[in-house]
Amino acid sequence: VSARAGIVVTGTEVLSGIIADRNGPWLAERLRERGVQLAHVMIVGDRPEDLRAALEFLAREGMDLIITSGGLGPTADDLTAEVVAEFAGREMRLDEALEGRIAAILERLRARWRSMDRPDADPLDQDARPDAQRASTLDAMRLGNRKQAMVPEGATVLEPVGTAPGLVVPAGGTTVLVLPGPPGELQPMWRAAQETAALAAALAGAGVFEQRIMRLFGPPESEIAKTLRDAESDGVPLDRLEITTCLRRGEIEIATVFEPDAADDYAAFEAAVLERHGATVFARDGETIDDLVAGALLGPPVRTVAVAESCTGGLMAGRLTDRAGSSEYVLGGLTVYSNEAKVELAGVDGALIERHGAVSPEVAAALADGAIERLGSDIGIGITGIAGPGGGSELKPVGTVCLSVAARGGSRIDRTLQLPGNRAMVRERTTTVAMHLLRRLLDGGTD
Amino acid sequence: VSARAGIVVTGTEVLSGIIADRNGPWLAERLRERGVQLAHVMIVGDRPEDLRAALEFLAREGMDLIITSGGLGPTADDLTAEVVAEFAGREMRLDEALEGRIAAILERLRARWRSMDRPDADPLDQDARPDAQRASTLDAMRLGNRKQAMVPEGATVLEPVGTAPGLVVPAGGTTVLVLPGPPGELQPMWRAAQETAALAAALAGAGVFEQRIMRLFGPPESEIAKTLRDAESDGVPLDRLEITTCLRRGEIEIATVFEPDAADDYAAFEAAVLERHGATVFARDGETIDDLVAGALLGPPVRTVAVAESCTGGLMAGRLTDRAGSSEYVLGGLTVYSNEAKVELAGVDGALIERHGAVSPEVAAALADGAIERLGSDIGIGITGIAGPGGGSELKPVGTVCLSVAARGGSRIDRTLQLPGNRAMVRERTTTVAMHLLRRLLDGGTD
Numbered sequence: 001v002s003a004r005a006g007i008v009v010t011g012t013e014v015l016s017g018i019i020a021d022r023n024g025p026w027l028a029e030r031l032r033e034r035g036v037q038l039a040h041v042m043i044v045g046d047r048p049e050d051l052r053a054a055l056e057f058l059a060r061e062g063m064d065l066i067i068t069s070g071g072l073g074p075t076a077d078d079l080t081a082e083v084v085a086e087f088a089g090r091e092m093r094l095d096e097a098l099e100g101r102i103a104a105i106l107e108r109l110r111a112r113w114r115s116m117d118r119p120d121a122d123p124l125d126q127d128a129r130p131d132a133q134r135a136s137t138l139d140a141m142r143l144g145n146r147k148q149a150m151v152p153e154g155a156t157v158l159e160p161v162g163t164a165p166g167l168v169v170p171a172g173g174t175t176v177l178v179l180p181g182p183p184g185e186l187q188p189m190w191r192a193a194q195e196t197a198a199l200a201a202a203l204a205g206a207g208v209f210e211q212r213i214m215r216l217f218g219p220p221e222s223e224i225a226k227t228l229r230d231a232e233s234d235g236v237p238l239d240r241l242e243i244t245t246c247l248r249r250g251e252i253e254i255a256t257v258f259e260p261d262a263a264d265d266y267a268a269f270e271a272a273v274l275e276r277h278g279a280t281v282f283a284r285d286g287e288t289i290d291d292l293v294a295g296a297l298l299g300p301p302v303r304t305v306a307v308a309e310s311c312t313g314g315l316m317a318g319r320l321t322d323r324a325g326s327s328e329y330v331l332g333g334l335t336v337y338s339n340e341a342k343v344e345l346a347g348v349d350g351a352l353i354e355r356h357g358a359v360s361p362e363v364a365a366a367l368a369d370g371a372i373e374r375l376g377s378d379i380g381i382g383i384t385g386i387a388g389p390g391g392g393s394e395l396k397p398v399g400t401v402c403l404s405v406a407a408r409g410g411s412r413i414d415r416t417l418q419l420p421g422n423r424a425m426v427r428e429r430t431t432t433v434a435m436h437l438l439r440r441l442l443d444g445g446t447d
Numbered sequence: 448v449s450a451r452a453g454i455v456v457t458g459t460e461v462l463s464g465i466i467a468d469r470n471g472p473w474l475a476e477r478l479r480e481r482g483v484q485l486a487h488v489m490i491v492g493d494r495p496e497d498l499r500a501a502l503e504f505l506a507r508e509g510m511d512l513i514i515t516s517g518g519l520g521p522t523a524d525d526l527t528a529e530v531v532a533e534f535a536g537r538e539m540r541l542d543e544a545l546e547g548r549i550a551a552i553l554e555r556l557r558a559r560w561r562s563m564d565r566p567d568a569d570p571l572d573q574d575a576r577p578d579a580q581r582a583s584t585l586d587a588m589r590l591g592n593r594k595q596a597m598v599p600e601g602a603t604v605l606e607p608v609g610t611a612p613g614l615v616v617p618a619g620g621t622t623v624l625v626l627p628g629p630p631g632e633l634q635p636m637w638r639a640a641q642e643t644a645a646l647a648a649a650l651a652g653a654g655v656f657e658q659r660i661m662r663l664f665g666p667p668e669s670e671i672a673k674t675l676r677d678a679e680s681d682g683v684p685l686d687r688l689e690i691t692t693c694l695r696r697g698e699i700e701i702a703t704v705f706e707p708d709a710a711d712d713y714a715a716f717e718a719a720v721l722e723r724h725g726a727t728v729f730a731r732d733g734e735t736i737d738d739l740v741a742g743a744l745l746g747p748p749v750r751t752v753a754v755a756e757s758c759t760g761g762l763m764a765g766r767l768t769d770r771a772g773s774s775e776y777v778l779g780g781l782t783v784y785s786n787e788a789k790v791e792l793a794g795v796d797g798a799l800i801e802r803h804g805a806v807s808p809e810v811a812a813a814l815a816d817g818a819i820e821r822l823g824s825d826i827g828i829g830i831t832g833i834a835g836p837g838g839g840s841e842l843k844p845v846g847t848v849c850l851s852v853a854a855r856g857g858s859r860i861d862r863t864l865q866l867p868g869n870r871a872m873v874r875e876r877t878t879t880v881a882m883h884l885l886r887r888l889l890d891g892g893t894d
Contacts (some may be wrong), residue, residue, distance in 0.1 A: 013693040015485060017472030018702060024490070025464030038462060038499050041490035043471070050486050057504045061497075075672065085503055227520065246460040255465060307782070313762035313768025314754075317782040321760025324836050332788035335754070335764040335780035337773075341822055344794075345779065375788055389771050402632075423771055434592075 003036045003203050005063060006058035010070040010080055011181060012045040022183050023069040030190060032257055035209035036065065046071070046293035048079045055087045058089035059174050065202045065292045066174055070181030073384070074144020079165060084178055085152035088171035092150045098157060098165060099149035105163050106145060117245035137341045156198040161185040168198040175202035212266060215271060215288070216252040218280035219437050231272040232331050237265050250432045251289070282436070289321065289435045294420050297329040307333035308346040308360065308367035311385035311401065312427050312434075319431045327338055331375040336367070346370030357396070359384050361414050364402035379441065380406050381434055385419075401430050406439045413437050450483045450512060450650050453505035457517040457527055460630060467548045469630050470516040477871040479704055481511065481884060482656035493518070495526045502534045504623050510783040512649045513621055517628030521591020521762040522785035529615060531625055532599035537619035539597045546596035552610055553592060572854060603645040615645040616878035622649035635797060656704050657712060661720060663699040663733070664883050668692060671699055678719040684712050698736070729886070736882045739772065744776040745887035750889070753812035753822035754780035755793040757805065758832035758848065759874050759881075766878045783814070793817030804843070806831050808861050811849035819855050826888065827853050828881055832866075834873045849876050852884045858893045860884050 007027050013019045024041045031038045035113045042056060050124030051071070058066045085092050148164055151157055158166030167178035177193055180184045193199050216224075224245045232238050240262040244255045254273065258266050269374040274281055281291060295335040297303050309316045317333030320326060334345050339358055342348040348363055356362045367382025385401030392398035399419045406412040415437060419429045454474050460466045471488045478485045487505060491497040496602055498518070505513045518527030532539050556583065597612055600605055605613030609632045614625040624640055626633045640646050663671075670758025671692045679685050687709040691702045707714050723726055729736060744750050756763045764780030767773060781792050789795040794817040795810055804811045832848030839845035846866045853859040862884060866876045 012691050014572075015475065015488060016479060016691055016702075018691060018700065019695060020472060024807075025467060028462065028464030039492070039494070041462060043488035047486070053504075053508055054487065057500075061500055153655060176578070244459050244463055244465060246465050248466060255463070278495050312765070313773075313777070314764030314766075314780050314782065317761030318759070318765045321782070321784060322871070330760070330784050333761050333780075333782035333790065334783045335761065335768070335782070337768060341779035342794065343581065344823070345781075348520075349821065352747045365505050366866030371652060374792060375785075415583055424769070447882070 003066040004039050004061075004063050005031050005036045005061045006040040006042065007038065007066065008051065008053060008054045008058070008063070008066065008310060009041065009043045010068060011043075011044070014026040014070075015043050015045040023181065023186055024181075026183065026187065027067055027069070027190070030305045033209065033211055034203065035257075035259075036203060039063065046077050048078070048083045049305075051080065051083045052087060055176070057082065057308050059087075060170070063174055066171075066178060067179060069179050069186055072148065072166070072178065072180045074148055076165070078147075080178060081150065081152065084169050084171075085155075088152060088169050088176065090152040090154055090169065090171075093153050094146070095149050095151045095157065098151065099146060100150055102160060102163055102165070105160060110339055112343065120149075122253060131324050158192050158196070158198050159395050160191050161188050166193065168193060168196055168202075170198060170202075175199065176328060177202075187188045201373055208258060209267075210263070211255065211257050212270075213256075213273045213283070213286040214254040214270065214281055215283035215286075216254070216277055217250070217282055217289070217432075219252060219277055223277075224254065227273060230276070231269060234272070236268045238269060240265050241269055243269075250429045265299050278419050279299070282439070289432070289439060290319070293320075293330075293439050293442070296324070300404060302329055304329050304331050304376075305373040305377040305379045305381065305438070306331045306377035307381045307383070308336055308342075308371040309381070310336055310342070310367070310381040311332065311387040312430050313337060314381050315427055316383055316431050316434055319435070330379045334367075334371060334374065340368070342370075347376070359386055359396055359400060359402060361402050361404070361416055362405040363407065364416075365412065365414060368412070370405040372406065378408050379438070380404075380408075381438060382406070383430060383434060385426070385430060387423045387430075399426050401433070403430070403437055404435055405434065405441045411441065413445060413447060415442050450516065451486050451508075451510050452478050452512040453487040453489065453508070453510045454485065454500065455501045455505070455513065455515045456488065456490045457489075457493070457498060457515060461517075462490050462492040462709045470626075470628070470633055471861065472801065473630065473634065474514055474516070480656070480658060480702075481650065482706075486510065489530045493524050493526070494706045498527065499534060502623070503529065506534075507617070510621055513618075514626060515646060516626050516633055519625065519627045521610070522730055526592075526626060528597065528599065530601075531614070531616050531618075531623050533731045535599060535616050535623065537599040537601055537616065537618075540600050541593070542596050542598045545598065548591060549592050549595055549607060549610055549612070551605060560810070584851055598638075601780045603643050605636050605639050605643070608635045614644055615649075617645060617649075622646065624649075625861035640810065657707060657710070657713075658702065658704050659717075659775065660703075660730070660733040661701040661717065661722075661728055662730035662733075663701070663724055663727045664697070664729055664736070664879075666699065666724055668694050668699055669796060670724075671701065674720060674723050676725070677688075678716060681719070683715045683719050685716060687712050688716055691757075692717075697876045716746050721879060729883070736879070736886060737766070740774075740882050740886050740889070741770055741773070743886060749776055749779050750826055751776050751824040752826045752828065752885070753778045753818040754828045754830070755783055755789075755818040755821075756780065756782055756828070756830040757789070757814070758834040759830050760784060762834070762874055763828060763830055763878050763881055766882070778824045781818060781821065789814070792821070794820055806843055806847060806849055808834055808849050808851070808863055811851040811863075812853065812859065812861060815851040815853040815859070819853065825855050827851075828883070828885060830877060830881060831855070832873070832877060834877075836870060846873050848873070848880070849883055850877070852881065852888045854888060858888060859894060860888050 007019050014021045037104045042054045071078045156168040164180040166189045169176040242257040305318045314335045320330045335345045336342040343350045348366040363382050364382040368380035371380035382404040388398035402416045419426045456468050461468045489501045518525045591759045603615040611627040616623040689704045754764045761782045767777045783789040785792050790797045791878045795813040811829040811831050815827035818827035829851040835845035849863045851861045
């Protein structure tokens with residue numbers, strides 16, 4: 001049996017839904033890679049008794065490892081280290097060497113904090129701040145320094161990435177890994193924790209696992225469940241594969257974790273999925289459609305792309321430029337929301353809009369051509385549609401989207417779709433469909 | 448004392464971090480509005496013993512209300528209703544009338560499922576699917592129908608929004624509200640649950656609360672903590688205000704919940720924040736910068752806006768068009784990633800780029816002018832910067848962004864900033880800064 005783990009995310013802002021937790025999902029993926037079974041994620045506020053109750057619950061449930069995130073800051077309501085120490089039955093002691101190292105970090109930060117410590121500062125103003133006000137912030141920092149250097153006796157200290165150290169705290173039958181809340185600090189510290197003997201001991205029961213991800217574009221999620229059942233009754237052994245399927249951004253993701261000696265079982269499972277779902281499987285090892293499109297555009301030879309979009313209002317260009325290095329192949333885009341802009345900027349014939357309507361396959365094609373023409377790209381993407389909530393009609397309800405992807409003087413793929421969901425979902429799904437059409441064109445598809 | 452609640456989100460995809468939970472945060476906000484104190488959010492997978500342990504933990508911790516989301520589907524691994532019944536010590540009984548109502552829903556859905564039941568379907572193909580394959584999916588649906596009509600004895604049934612009914616289940620000292628996982632079903636059902644006597648009884652202890660949100664752009668979060676301390680030592684009573692501060696998208700949000708008779712305390716607190724943070728407070732009652740910009744653009748008179756953007760690659764136009772009805776005032780945008788596009792499309796003088804570099808205040812201003820010129824708008828936004836990770840230099844490090852917001856033939860506000868964070872953060876923060884500059888210009892500001 002593999003090791004079991006629980007995660008406790010602390011913070012009133014997360015509990016109250018004001019900010020989304022990014023640490024739970026990130027740690028969950030790391031645990032899966034590490035072959036540790038995650039049983040519970042718990043979110044608690046800043047009340048120490050609730051954190052204490054969560055730790056006790058997870059210990060009672062037999063977790064080998066408990067990971068906490070947050071509550072390590074310098075202020076009085078940052079109580080995680082103290083509560084964990086109490087839970088583990090260990091005294092808090094000042095680690096003087098650590099105090100010195102934190103002080104050195106604060107000293108280095110000092111110069112960079114210039115623009116961050118005036119309460120009524122014009123945020124758009126780059127002037128230096130008065131020294132007196134800066135000093136008050138620094139005083140508060142020094143007070144917090146000593147607090148952050150208090151460590152439960154017998155715990156392993158993880159060096160600060162920001163100013164807060166992390167901890168590995170043995171607690172009877174379980175081990176508590178105490179990490180800071182900011183993802184930029186938590187993630188490197190997780191990696192550092194892997195090197196400690198204390199964590200290795202806690203996870204001694206965890207094996208080595210492999211993870212593979214397939215992605216499909218097209219079939220409904222219910223069909224994947226049916227494929228699993230059918231494969232099993234056809235004799236494909238699934239019991240050593242931990243398979244998770246989910247719908248993400250309009251695509252199906254099948255994530256599977258298995259021990260290395262179940263590799264043949266996975267191969268048989270993958271073959272069954274490929275046989276049944278054929279060309280809708282676009283990724284066999286975790287690639288995203290964005291990865292595939294970027295790879296195809298980079299060539300060699302590099303092919304350049306430009307966008308002329310209406311209902312997606314800039315999101316298509318935004319998605320293409322999301323990736324570092326995309327300036328290699330993205331020339332730019334036209335967001336042509338008004339009909340005038342479609343005509344003036346993208347060179348769409350006004351008579352075409354008059355005759356077929358702004359949301360029509362003809363206008364989508366003209367937008368793709370206009371993108372090529374105006375930006376001088378090899379490939380153009382044209383998008384026009386009704387994202388809602390208003391603007392729909394009997395013939396063209398909300399969710400109607402016309403897409404066209406064209407190569408300069410070459411092939412073209414056009415689609416008109418009805419997409420489900422609200423305005424934000426229609427806009428996002430549209431960019432996903434466009435990415436798939438673009439990939440098909442780049443692979444030499446013509447329809 | 449107010450009522451206390453816990454939330455249990457079920458589902459392996461959520462636990463494993465593959466999909467983000469949207470129900471916990473949504474329910475947390477509803478509970479806050481309702482004056483219920485949320486103590487724990489727990490995420491469990493599909494193992495019934497883990498769900499059972501979570502329910503028992505929350506009951507032991509004295510929750511008046513436990514809300515579950517997910518696990519109400521038609522398949523065998525959807526076990527929430529059964530586990531809750533067992534936890535509450537109630538038998539499962541078939542509700543025949545409910546079974547009939549679910550059957551009627553499935554019948555209505557049938558016609559709309561045409562395009563969703565072929566496993567190897569080209570997702571971009573709109574053709575009808577063969578009848579035989581459709582039938583196999585419908586068989587599976589009928590099997591699930593009976594399962595979904597099994598109800599714990601003595602529970603209140605909440606009518607299905609999709610196909611799954613919800614439940615209010617009294618369980619000794621606590622009440623379990625069982626809701627489906629899809630947010631589109633959970634949210635309307637939460638509202639329906641408010642009308643039931645069973646839920647009213649569970650929340651009898653909850654009072655009526657008010658919630659107010661202030662938003663600030665500029666000061667660091669640590670300064671807000673200091674403002675709270677200072678206000679308290681100046682005699683502003685804060686003990687009846689539940690104040691949560693957080694950093695969101697580069698802005699500070701101060702959310703406060705209080706009972707109506709603490710309204711004077713809130714007024715004093717608000718005055719203290721306004722006095723200390725002055726013009727950086729841009730919203731006193733929950734408005735977002737996007738709300739304020741939209742309101743200012745709508746006038747009357749309406750003022751139109753257009754964008755010419757480089758490093759944000761379409762996201763600025765995407766943000767402006769996020770809002771339903773934005774076609775009233777957004778004419779469109781130019782994503783000018785390449786220098787050629789800046790010259791050809793936005794009309795930037797090539798010599799300007801040569802002389803000052805593509806990332807320069809001069810080019811940002813020329814982009815704003817170009818947006819006005821090319822799209823015929825009243826206002827233009829120009830953005831150019833280095834989002835990273837590459838492209839930085841000693842003089843212009845990654846995070847350097849130049850913005851210009853200009854009115855046709857009128858005033859102009861320019862800024863050059865150094866933004867922290869990775870590529871995605873720099874791009875998003877840039878759009879936030881641009882929204883604030885736009886609002887300032889719309890309010891008649893000139894710098």
